[in-house]
Amino acid sequence: MRLRSAARAALSRAGLVSRLVPRRVRMRLTLLYGLLFVISGAVLLTITYLLVNRPTNTVLVSRRGGSGSPGDAGVHMYTGDEVPGSVDSFAHAQQQQAVRQHAAEMQHLLTQSGIALAIMAVIAIGLGWLVAGRVLRPLRTITTTVQRISAHNVHERLAVEGPGDELKDLADTVDGLLGRLEAALDSHKRFVANAAHELRTPLTVEHALLEESLIDRDATVDSFRSNFERLLTLSEQQARLLESLLTLSGSERGLDRREPLDLAELTGNVLLGTRQEAERRELRVEAHTTPACIWGDDALVERLVANLVDNAMGYNVPDGWVTVVTGVRGGHAFVRVANTGPQIPAAGVSRLFEPFQRIGRTADNGHHGLGLSIVRSIAAAHDATLNAHARPQGGLVVEVGFPLRTTTAPLPDPPAVPATATHDVGPRPLSAAPE
Structure with missing residues (x-):
């Protein structure tokens, strides 16, 4: 009970102190300046007082001759124990008077x-109030400008001019943040517009098929079956698109858990499920896997490898090949997928990792342009590096490097605001893949 009472008393005192502290920075700075001046002045006055208040034992005795001539007058100075007894009483009286006068x-x-x-x-x-106002004026300008900026005028910048001090650094940091926010908003708008377009196209076709079935009075069972088969195909495509969008959103949110994984094992599982597709497309799939242990989310990492393999098989040429390599190099575990395929401009490789971006490709093949963007988001969630470059003979080489697994599991990622642009996926040269 005593501990609880003491805790409540401490909390009440802390609350009282917090209420007494001014909430305005200008007032706090003014009080701080005034307090520092008062303390400095008090210390200076104390030092002056101590120096002036030093005691003295000097005694001055004045004597004038009997004739009263100026030549007989004399002044004798005695210090300390040199005062003779004849003038001791007189000196004592004079000293007491000097002490009282000094006090x-x-x-x-x-x-x-x-x-x-x-x-x-x-x-x-x-003066402190004026100086504090002058010091805080740039902060008030920054605050007012930031409060005025919204999604409609996010292109505005503070553009503070002056010496490169802390306030200038703060303004430049805010300008950089606004620039990244503007890029994220633009990317988000493009993403929403592209997603709406991707969803609107099959919905329009579905509406046309349903309308055709209703207005065609001579429709037969076979025509109905054909329309329903097309509707089923469109529905499956939309389901895959929505699943891809959910995966993309979940990977950008970060990881809730991390567990020990082996890239070689996950790659083997993915390749087992692609045998029939490879045979149907007449592609040769080669795997060169060695153990590569990492921490991560097994579902997301497996989806990353599956998207890379699916992209390599989907955008290939007849009698082409796909090579998948896993291993450890330079302190990182990596998975690399290379494939033959059509020529890709070197400057356009990075575009392939943006949502709904296709270079010379259409959505009629069942691909919505989200596979590689999901790969980029999953790599970012695992703190992995992502490199890609186009092969001179045609096709693409993509390598994802993960941090090697240590003995202790890393902490889960904190909740984060979904981001759009993350890693640089420019056409950088990689180490030679088995081609």
Whole structure:
């Protein structure tokens, strides 16, 4: 009970102190400037008082001759124990009077100094208020501008000019943040527009098929069956598109859990499920896998490998090949997928990793342009590097490098705002793949 009472009392005192502390930075700075001046002035006055208040043992004795001539007058100075006994009583009286006079003078000095300190403290508080306002003026400008910026005018910038001090660094940092926010909003708008377009096209076809079935009075069972088969195909395509969108959103949110994985094992599982598709497309699939242990989400990493293999098989040429390699190099575990295929401009490789981007390709083949963008998001969620370049003979080489698995599991990623652009996927040369 005593501990609880003491805790409640401490909390109440802390609340009282927090209520007493001014909420405005300008007022706090003013009080700080005034307090520092008062403390400095008090210390200076104390030092001056101690220096002036030093005691002295000097005794001055004045003597005038009996004739009263100026030549008989004399002044003798005695210090310490040199005072003779004949003048001791007179010196003692004079010394007491000097002490009283010195004390009165010191009291007067102390009073006048206190009054001067109080007056200067008021002046210092006023000057501190002006100086604090001048110092905080750029911050008020930054705050006002940031409050005015919204999604409609996110292109505006603070553009603070002046010396490269902390306030200039703060303004430049805010401008950089606004630039990244503008890029993210633009990417989000493009993503929404592309997703709406991808969904609108099959919906339009579905509506036309249903309308045809209703207005065709001579429709037969075979025509109905044909329309329903097309509707079923469109429905499956939309389901795959929605599943891809959900995977993309989930990978950009970050990882909720991490477990020990082996890229070689996951790659083997993926390749087992693609045998029939490879035979149907008459493609030769080769795997060169060695153990590559990482921490990660098994479903997402398997989806990454599956998307790479699916992309390599879907955009290939007759009698082509696909090569999948896993291993460890340079302190990283990697998976690399290379394939034959049509020529890809080197400058257009990075576009393939943006959502709904296709170079010379259409959506009629069942691909929506989300496979490689999902690969990029999953790689970013696992702190992996992503490199890609086009083969001179045609096709693409993509390599994803994961941090090697250590003995201790990393902590789960904190919740993050979904991002759009992450890694640089430019056409960088990779180590030679088995081609």
